[in-house]
Amino acid sequence: MTQQSMSSVLTNMENKGLIRRDxxxxxxxxxxxxxxxxxxxxxxxxxxxxxxxxxxxxxxHALRARRTLRSSGTRHHRPGPAxxxxxxxxxxxxxxxx
Numbered sequence: 741m742t743q744q745s746m747s748s749v750l751t752n753m754e755n756k757g758l759i760r761r762d763x764x765x766x767x768x769x770x771x772x773x774x775x776x777x778x779x780x781x782x783x784x785x786x787x788x789x790x791x792x793x794x795x796x797x798x799x800x801h802a803l804r805a806r807r808t809l810r811s812s813g814t815r816h817h818r819p820g821p822a823x824x825x826x827x828x829x830x831x832x833x834x835x836x837x838x
Contacts, residue, residue, distance in 0.1 A: 758782060 741749075750773055753759045758779035764770035775783065 753779070 750759065750761065750771075753773075754761055756778075757776055759773045760776055761771045761773050764772050
């Protein structure tokens, strides 16, 4: 992010009352941004929203995983004509019989 972009973002946040900017006591060109009470409240709300979204995301993926396991577990293996499990001598992986 460029300095100009960062400055624009911080200015917008400051205008909304979410941050306060103070000059650094160490360097005159450095500004320290601090969250206001409104900024802290908004951040807390945003964290709660993220937690809700993450939980929903995990539920969806868990449901998909269960469906995948169920569907793969219901399929039965039926050996084809060139299947080594059948001992078909035409299959290159078939066990050789003496």
